[in-house]
Each structure stands twice: as structure tokens, then as C-alpha cells.
Amino acid sequence: MGGIFEDVKVLDFTNNLAGPVATLMLATFGAEVIKIERPGTGDDSRGFGLRIDGVSVFYMAHNRGKKSLALDTKKPEAIAILRKLVTKVDVVVESFRPGVIAKMGFGYEELKKINPSIIMCSVSAFGQTGPYSQWPGYDIISQGVSGIMSVTGAEDGPPTKVGPSIGDYVTGFNAFGAIAGALYYRSKSGKGQYIDTCLVDCLIAANDYADYAFNGFEVKRTGNHHGLFAPYGVYNGNGGNIIIGILNQKLWNTMCGIINHPEMIDNPKYDDPGKRRQVLPEIIGAIEPWLKSFSDIDEPFSILKEKGIPCTKVYTLKDLLTDPHILSRDMVPDMDVPYLSSGKMKTKGIQIKFAENPGVLGSPPQVGEHQKEILNMIGYDDKEIQALKEKGVF
Numbered sequence: 001m002g003g004i005f006e007d008v009k010v011l012d013f014t015n016n017l018a019g020p021v022a023t024l025m026l027a028t029f030g031a032e033v034i035k036i037e038r039p040g041t042g043d044d045s046r047g048f049g050l051r052i053d054g055v056s057v058f059y060m061a062h063n064r065g066k067k068s069l070a071l072d073t074k075k076p077e078a079i080a081i082l083r084k085l086v087t088k089v090d091v092v093v094e095s096f097r098p099g100v101i102a103k104m105g106f107g108y109e110e111l112k113k114i115n116p117s118i119i120m121c122s123v124s125a126f127g128q129t130g131p132y133s134q135w136p137g138y139d140i141i142s143q144g145v146s147g148i149m150s151v152t153g154a155e156d157g158p159p160t161k162v163g164p165s166i167g168d169y170v171t172g173f174n175a176f177g178a179i180a181g182a183l184y185y186r187s188k189s190g191k192g193q194y195i196d197t198c199l200v201d202c203l204i205a206a207n208d209y210a211d212y213a214f215n216g217f218e219v220k221r222t223g224n225h226h227g228l229f230a231p232y233g234v235y236n237g238n239g240g241n242i243i244i245g246i247l248n249q250k251l252w253n254t255m256c257g258i259i260n261h262p263e264m265i266d267n268p269k270y271d272d273p274g275k276r277r278q279v280l281p282e283i284i285g286a287i288e289p290w291l292k293s294f295s296d297i298d299e300p301f302s303i304l305k306e307k308g309i310p311c312t313k314v315y316t317l318k319d320l321l322t323d324p325h326i327l328s329r330d331m332v333p334d335m336d337v338p339y340l341s342s343g344k345m346k347t348k349g350i351q352i353k354f355a356e357n358p359g360v361l362g363s364p365p366q367v368g369e370h371q372k373e374i375l376n377m378i379g380y381d382d383k384e385i386q387a388l389k390e391k392g393v394f
Helices: 018-028 057-062 076-088 108-114 139-146 166-189 199-205 210-214 249-258 273-278 280-292 298-306 324-328 371-377 382-390
Strands: 009-013 032-037 067-070 091-094 119-124 194-198 232-237 240-245 311-313 334-336 344-346
Touching (some): 018 032, 018 057, 018 166, 076 108, 091 166, 119 166, 166 194, 273 280, 371 382
Parallel strands (some): 009 091, 032 067, 091 119
Antiparallel strands (some): 232 240, 240 311
């Protein structure tokens, strides 16, 4: 069967990461995504990070399955092309600073005049409204403002950023879900709508500590242990570490038997995860000596797994390349990239497993690769396309 969004056309004005993640998900599940790029240089992320054959890995990973149309949007002919495209698409996604898209003539109110059922989603750092809406911002800025960094890191150390660009991904996934919801609503009502998503809002929503802090409880940085539950953290053994998470009493009693501390079983001092967190040094003092009684971390890990204790060793990203479970879930697939010398690159797999409509790993486009196809679709013939090229529109 075809993709869930196979009849949906998306005009993509996004750049960098959060917005492209949203349109990546739409493309993965069948939408035709037309990405608008600057002639020559394209999306900013084409210049990011490590490269294969001179091509940014970052760009390829987050723009697969899209079509590229390169336009100089300062030219009136380019604006005319975009207005024609708006009549053909279902969704417009943009990630400019608030107000920029409206100055181009493509704010939501203007889009509705061209296409009354259009759905528009804006992705920004701080949102379209509020005192900070005009602040420039990237993922690390949103981590700072959202409070995520304040609860990440060692208790006696500085606030620490989450390693990956978590704000960008959380926002991109939220925007994808919001667009899907708006498409469903339109299918019932015939009405399009405007969607405002931003990194700061999405990170606040993703922070389970926030509800405690908002209601007067003190929340501190707690390093590799949860601030409210124990054992729920990283414990040290010989030659490695084990993550252990225990949130019910049955598992705690089993754990006490394994680590030879029967006196902790059914003891009121340790009879719920919150109480155990209040005496975390005692919990660490019971678990880590047992782990260190083995010469290698693999042996206690095997014992804990056999007894049903939720635990794992800490995987490196390279471990994922050979791990049988990760590979069985197809989470490190090869993606076709015809313009690379190898013809492919490894990328992150599709995390949503639809039984009837599995996603497809499309190829990332070169700048302007689909120029002729897209312009032909909206009525330009080859002579007109050549004339536009000569005028420097692309």
C-alpha cells in the first residue's frame, strides 16, 4: 500500500534541523515535500559537520525523500512561482524568525487567500508571540531557556546540555504530529489552520521534573541518578557501568536478594522509590560493592537480566552497528544516495512502525535537483524555464 500521506503535497521553507525533521517525517510516510533552497549553497545544513565525498552527513540524514527547488526569493519571478505552488499544496512549513515569511508575502493570512484550505506550520525557537519571539535561537539556547539544562549534570557541577539536539528533534516530531492532526481535522471539516510550534514550549512539555518544580518542590541536578526515584541511575562496576531502574517493590525485593541485603526487604525505610531516593548513598553503597565483587561487568549484568531486573550496559553509538536487537528493528539502515561514490550511507532508521503503511527511506536531493519537474507541474514549459534561469531566478 502507499504511504499514509501519499496524496499530500508540502511546501517546505525550513532550514537547519527542527523544521526539516517535521518535513522528513511527512516525506517518510508518503508526502511529496518540495524543499525551497537558496541557489548554489542551499540549506544552511549543507555546510554542517562531517562530510562524505564533500556532502554533509547532517544534511543527507535530515532531508531524505524530499525534492529540491532552488529559487532566489528576492526575484519577483521566484515569488510568482511560489504563489503558484501554494495553489497546489496542502501544507506549508516554515522555520524563519517570526514575521519573515509574512514579509515575503507568504504569511498565513495571505496563504488563505490563495488556498483557503491550506495548513501552515511555523517552527521557531521561542514561538510566534511573546517577549522573546524575536530572539534568535538554536537548540542549545532552547535547552537553557526551557529549564532542561538546569536539571541536567552533576549536583556540584554546572548546568549541562543534553548531548544530541533534543529540542530540535522533540519540536520536529511534535510539528509532524500537529500537521497530521490538522490534516485529519481538515478531512472532517474542510478547514485548514495555522500551527505555532517552538523549541522552548516543546522542551518544557517534555520535562517530567517541571510539574514538581511548578508546584513548589525543589528540583536539583542529580548527575547520573534520578532526582525523585532510586535505584534509577548509573552504577559502577569493574570494567564498566550498569544502568538500573527499579520502580516497584517486587523488583526491589528481588534486587535485595541478589545483592545479599535481605535486611532491606520490606523495610519501611526503603519501601517506595521516593524513600529510597532520600537515602541514595545507602542504595549506592549496597549495589556498587556487589557489582565490584565481579572481575568484569558482564557477569553481574547477566545475573540481573536473568532475574528480570530492568538494566543495561551503556551502549556506544558504534555498538548499535552490530547489536542484534537494534539491527532487527532496522534502526541502522543503508540509505541510497546516488551521487556518493559508494551509492549509499548509513542513517537512523524509521522509528514509527506502521503495519499497513511502513515508511520509505528516500534519497536526499542535490540543490535544485527537481527544478524542471516541479516547474513543469505548475505549468512552466522548457522555454520559460530557460528564460527564468537566464534571469538568475535559479
